[in-house]
Structures are given as structure tokens and as C-alpha cells.
Amino acid sequence: MFDLSPEEITEGSLARALVTLAAPLLVQNLVLVVQQAVDLFWLGRLSSTAVAAVGLALPILALLFALTITAPFVGTQVLVSQRIGGEDVPAARRTAATGLGLALVLGVGGGAVLWASARPLTDLLTLAQGGAGGEVTRLATVYLGVLALGLPFAAASDAVEGAFIGWGDSRAPLYISIATVAVNLGLDPVLIFGWGPAPALGVQGAAFATVAGYGAGLTLALGLALAGRNGGMYSRAAARFDRDELRELLDVGAPVAGQGAVRQVVRVLIVAIAFAAGGAAGLAAYTVGARIASIAFVPAIGLQQATQSVVGQNLGAELPERARRATYLGVAIAAVGLGVIGAIQWFVPTAIATTFAPELTDRALAFSVDYLRILAYGYPAIGVAYIFEAGFNGARRTRTSFVATVLQFWAVRLPIAAGAGVLLGVGIDAVFWAVTISNISAAIGLALYYRHEMSSGMLQCATERATAAD
Structure with a gap:
């Protein structure tokens, strides 16, 4: 099958x-x-x-x-x-x-x-x-x-x-x-x-x-x-x-490794910010939301890995238009799928939160419900971002994914969370919105840049590079 x-x-x-x-x-x-x-x-x-x-x-x-x-x-x-x-x-x-x-x-x-x-x-x-x-x-x-x-x-x-x-x-x-x-x-x-x-x-x-x-x-x-x-x-x-093979492999893989490192460093900092902005209850809510989101994003991660292979094989077969269609089809599937998951989460956040953390205090539960609903707005966007990253990665443009993640986490998420959540005193809700706003910003930015690179012949160049390496 x-x-x-x-x-x-x-x-x-x-x-x-x-x-x-x-x-x-x-x-x-x-x-x-x-x-x-x-x-x-x-x-x-x-x-x-x-x-x-x-x-x-x-x-x-x-x-x-x-x-x-x-x-x-x-x-x-x-x-x-x-x-x-x-x-x-x-x-x-x-x-x-x-x-x-x-x-x-x-x-x-x-x-x-x-x-x-x-x-x-x-x-x-x-x-x-x-x-x-x-x-x-x-x-x-x-x-x-x-x-x-x-x-x-x-x-x-x-x-x-x-x-x-x-x-x-x-x-x-x-x-x-x-x-x-x-x-x-x-x-x-x-x-x-x-x-x-x-x-x-x-x-x-x-x-x-x-x-x-x-x-x-x-x-x-x-x-x-x-x-x-x-x-x-x-x-x-x-x-x-084979030194050339190793150099080529690192050229593709190293930016994605850096991308993961960027995410993890900011996530550690956000934990400290969530505690400063919302105390123990705010940190508990952030932790609950992060764990639930990690499960919700599983379909997008699987589809991202599949899209990278489909795009890569079609570029190797000198079929750039088919690689483009595979990326857009993956984007549509991810957006709809995570949109459905987000809708379910928005309507029953209390049941989801208490299932994962039944011993939450009343304040922590209230924060968790808020966070799960705020997260839900950005679910389709994170699916879109994952698949556009796969489209770039499959074309060996992993540096684009790295730059997008740096901007998403360091230029959008961290400044909003720290600036509004702590310095301006908005509180833990600012930390929650920082996550969703950064996800939506990443999706929009990647979509616009992918379209721009298509018009500049990115996939044709990727096809030539793939076949030249053979």
C-alpha cells in the first residue's frame, strides 16, 4: 500500500x-x-x-x-x-x-x-x-x-x-x-x-x-x-x-541544523519570558500549549519530509514544473488539515487542556484555554510555512529556510514576547500572541518569497544544478 x-x-x-x-x-x-x-x-x-x-x-x-x-x-x-x-x-x-x-x-x-x-x-x-x-x-x-x-x-x-x-x-x-x-x-x-x-x-x-x-x-x-x-x-x-560529496551534503544540511538551533535557543528564552510575564500559571499554560502543538503539528512534519523527497526527485528528473505543483499541493493539504485541527482546538480547549494536565490550577487552566485558542488561529499558517520550507529545501535552498526561521523567532516572536509581555506589562497574553503572529508572518513571508523566486527561475536553476551534479 x-x-x-x-x-x-x-x-x-x-x-x-x-x-x-x-x-x-x-x-x-x-x-x-x-x-x-x-x-x-x-x-x-x-x-x-x-x-x-x-x-x-x-x-x-x-x-x-x-x-x-x-x-x-x-x-x-x-x-x-x-x-x-x-x-x-x-x-x-x-x-x-x-x-x-x-x-x-x-x-x-x-x-x-x-x-x-x-x-x-x-x-x-x-x-x-x-x-x-x-x-x-x-x-x-x-x-x-x-x-x-x-x-x-x-x-x-x-x-x-x-x-x-x-x-x-x-x-x-x-x-x-x-x-x-x-x-x-x-x-x-x-x-x-x-x-x-x-x-x-x-x-x-x-x-x-x-x-x-x-x-x-x-x-x-x-x-x-x-x-x-x-x-x-x-x-x-x-x-x-569524497570531499566534494561531503561539502555538498553540508551545504544542504548545515543551514537546516542552524535553523533548528535558532528555534531551540529562542524557545528556552521564551520559557523564561513566560515565567516573568505570567508567573507559574503562565509558564504552565505555555508548557501545556507547546506540548499540544507539538502533537498537532505532526501531520505537517510528515508532509514536509514527504514534500522534500517529491520535490527533490522531480528536480532530479528535470521536471521543475511538477516540483512546483507538488509544493503548492502540499501547502493546500497542510493548510486544510491543520485548519481542521485548529478549529477543533478552538471549540474545545478546556477539554484538551484538562486531558493533558488534569491538575492545573484555575488560573493556569484559564491561561491554557486562552493560549490554545490563540494558537489555533496560526495552525494553518504553520502548515503553510513547513511546506514552503520543504519546497525550498528540496531545491537545495536550505539557507532560505534558515533565514526565514531567524526572522520568525528573533525578529518577530522574541521582541513581541519580551517587549509587550514584560517591558510594556501586557502580560502572558502577549507571549501567546507572539507565537501565533510569528507563525503567520513566516507563512506570508515564505509564500511571497517562493512566488518571487519562481518568477526568477529558481526551480530551473535547481534542476540544472541537480543534473550537473550527476
């Missing part, structure tokens, strides 16, 4: 290609969201300190993941898709091997940096968030130190997934994610609470379970790749250092 050949992507129904590629990726992202929820479920039964420690560590992890995992993943996906579209399988294999090698190097380096700097980073973040200190900081440091061991596995697994998606195979990444999450969730209660002969390791056990999941995912990823899936994605001939 979810099998797609390169010919179907470049010659068949675009709607079918987008939906067929996106469906397993959507499920994959939902699986990862479930993993986070279940981790919190078990840690919440250990202690509130354990939950706070992991919460303190997550921004550091998200930033490091953006810097070490994103570049090889996106670079591999985009370049492989263009080369498969151009029917240059040896070049696609070379890209896949280069992406895997880069991921291993970045994963090992990033893991070493995380292990060495876990304590200073948690101390710094603790200070930025008002000084949690003590046991929370100690447990967060332990958690990060263990996860440093798993970073090379996570980076390598994602690079292999990027090759699969670029090839037009989105089922393999789903299988890999299910294996990763299944091992993690199965070991969580055993290692956290010490069931059977296993010792009770608490937060450290949760981290070891996550590392084991990464290892299982990488094992399955390499097994699927080396077993000859998609006609064989790796070969001995491709497994050699």
Missing part, C-alpha cells in the same frame, strides 16, 4: 505520492510523541524531581540534536532524492554513505561534548530558569551523561532514515522508529524501578533505556539497508571519503 517507485513519484499522481510518503512518516512522528509521553508517565511515578530533571535536560538535548543530527539527515534526504530522480543510483549510494559517515563523526563528537559539558550546561539553564538547583541539576547531569553514549547511534540511524526517505521509502523509517520506541518503552519501567534482577536506576535507568532504543533502531536501520532494500542503498564502492 505504501510502496512507491521513483517513476510513480515523477510521473504518477502527485497527491498520491505526497500522501503515500507522508502517511508512514506521520505515524513515525506520532510514535515518537508517544515515547515522550510514556517516559513522563513512568518518571512521574518516580518523583516530581525526576520529571523536573528530565524537563531541564530536554532543551539541551534538543539543541544538540539540531546541531549533530539534522545536517546529515536533511542533506542525505535531499541529495539522495535528486539523484534517484535523475536515475543516478551510484551517486545516491555515495551520498548515503557520506551522510552515514558524517553522522557518526558528528554523533561521536557531540556525545563527547555533551558528556564533558553536561554539568555546566545544566547549571547555566538552571540559572536562566530561576534557579532550580540541587537534586534537579544533579539528576539532569546524570541523564545527559548517559544519553551522550547514545548520540552516535541516534545520529547514524537518522542518516540512514534520511536515505530511505530520499529513495521514496517511508515505511523503513517507520519500522526503525517502532523498534527504537518499543525497546525504550519496554526497558523504561525495568531500569527505572528495578524490576526482577535489574537494579533500580531511576532517571539514569530512563536514559539507559533511551540509549538501548537508539541502538536497536540503528541495528534495524543497517539491517534493512544492507539486506538489499530498494535495490541496495550502500556498497563498498560508495564507502570511501
